[in-house]
Amino acid sequence: MPPLSAAFTSNRIFLYAALSVIATLTTIANACRNYSNFYSVAIYLSRSGRSLLVLANFGFLSALLSGRVLQHIFFGPLQAREVERLYDQTWMFVTESLLAFTIFRDDFDIPFVIMFGFLLFVKCFHWLMADRVESMDQVPYPGPPLLFHIRMNTLFFILWLVDFIMLVFAVESTMSNGVGGMVLFASEYAILMASALNSMARYTLSNLEIRRARARGGLNAPAWENKSMYIFYIELVTDFLKLVVYLTFFVIVLSFYGLPLNMIRDVYLTARSFTGRLRALVRYHNATRDMDRRYPNATEEELAAMSDRTCIICREEMVAVPQNQNAAGQGQAPADANANANAAQDGPNVTPKKLPCGHIFHFQCLRSWLERQQSCPTCRRPVLRN
Ligand SMILES: [Zn+2]
Numbered sequence: 001m002p003p004l005s006a007a008f009t010s011n012r013i014f015l016y017a018a019l020s021v022i023a024t025l026t027t028i029a030n031a032c033r034n035y036s037n038f039y040s041v042a043i044y045l046s047r048s049g050r051s052l053l054v055l056a057n058f059g060f061l062s063a064l065l066s067g068r069v070l071q072h073i074f075f076g077p078l079q080a081r082e083v084e085r086l087y088d089q090t091w092m093f094v095t096e097s098l099l100a101f102t103i104f105r106d107d108f109d110i111p112f113v114i115m116f117g118f119l120l121f122v123k124c125f126h127w128l129m130a131d132r133v134e135s136m137d138q139v140p141y142p143g144p145p146l147l148f149h150i151r152m153n154t155l156f157f158i159l160w161l162v163d164f165i166m167l168v169f170a171v172e173s174t175m176s177n178g179v180g181g182m183v184l185f186a187s188e189y190a191i192l193m194a195s196a197l198n199s200m201a202r203y204t205l206s207n208l209e210i211r212r213a214r215a216r217g218g219l220n221a222p223a224w225e226n227k228s229m230y231i232f233y234i235e236l237v238t239d240f241l242k243l244v245v246y247l248t249f250f251v252i253v254l255s256f257y258g259l260p261l262n263m264i265r266d267v268y269l270t271a272r273s274f275t276g277r278l279r280a281l282v283r284y285h286n287a288t289r290d291m292d293r294r295y296p297n298a299t300e301e302e303l304a305a306m307s308d309r310t311c312i313i314c315r316e317e318m319v320a321v322p323q324n325q326n327a328a329g330q331g332q333a334p335a336d337a338n339a340n341a342n343a344a345q346d347g348p349n350v351t352p353k354k355l356p357c358g359h360i361f362h363f364q365c366l367r368s369w370l371e372r373q374q375s376c377p378t379c380r381r382p383v384l385r386n
């Protein structure tokens with residue numbers, strides 16, 4: 001952001017803050033002039049619509065400012081991309097919640113609005129945490145600095161605690177007061193707990209990757225080929241947890257209020273994503289089960305017959321593996337003695353493998369490709385038929 005517009009925006013915020021504080025002080029001073037004791041001042045403030053509006057605006061301002069302070073503590077300055085995503089997600093959440101308000105219109109009062117504002121406040125930090133954890137993978141070895149780890153662990157602990165307390169509070173209040181608007185908050189905080197768990201699992205995975213790289217030569221360590229599979233399982237479990245929460249909420253609202261319109265989209269998307277992942281998992285397992293026997297090793301002659309020997313997945317040359325190494329199932333191309341020593345234990349398996357359609361790829365390139373789709377990268381013919 002150029003300095004001029006930055007100055008303008010910050011001035012605008014200062015102006016807004018100053019006006020809000022003045023308005024709040026004037027309102028309170030006015031009330032104090034007319035009423036003698038604290039109790040009647042409080043009653044007056046809560047009865048007058050205009051005073052309530054001024055106080056609500058002050059509450060909003062305080063939330064905004066404390067949000068900024070917390071953001072600086074836990075994230076430092078935000079990137080433009082993060083701010084953009086934050087706005088998108090907030091917009092989406094608020095519009096979806098308008099539908100929820102129509103369901104819970106009888107419970108719509110000031111505490112409800114405050115609970116909703118707090119939920120949005122907490123949600124923003126979950127979104128930012130997920131973004132930060134995701135961006136961890138783009139930081140080259142040795143990964144993000146110590147401050148990042150301290151911030152993420154503290155934030156995770158605090159968010160998880162807040163989610164848990166709010167969930168218990170919402171559930172208990174539903175138990176004692178009957179089904180009402182609190183059901184919405186119970187489900188929202190349960191979903192947030194699942195999201196926070198997802199972020200933490202991915203954070204742990206990235207840390208494991210860094211530790212793994214450290215043990216294998218740092219920057220030049222071979223890529224961790226199973227990582228994408230672990231991410232897949234993490235997403236699968238998260239989807240499952242969310243689906244359980246959504247369906248529970250759906251059933252409760254359906255039996256007490258009628259069709260929960262605001263949830264239909266979420267339930268549908270989560271269910272679709274979950275079943276999609278399950279199906280992909282089955283296909284992936286079928287395509288990669290027993291890969292060594294299912295897809296024959298390419299021979300030197302077959303490689304020589306190709307117009308060029310590049311594996312189109314990684315764009316590197318393929319070298320046939322001598323027969324005696326094939327038997328071990330973990331054959332390595334004798335390309336580089338140094339890399340070979342590294343790869344011999346757990347590095348990428350670069351044995352050229354032939355698909356039923358005749359196209360040839362590295363073992364590990366093929367495997368990571370099959371994780372995403374089960375067809376030949378070159379000709380798109382399915383690998384499972386035949
Ligand atoms: Zn390759």
Ligand SMILES: [Zn+2]
Pocket residue numbers: 355357358359376377378379380381
């Ligand atoms: Zn093919």
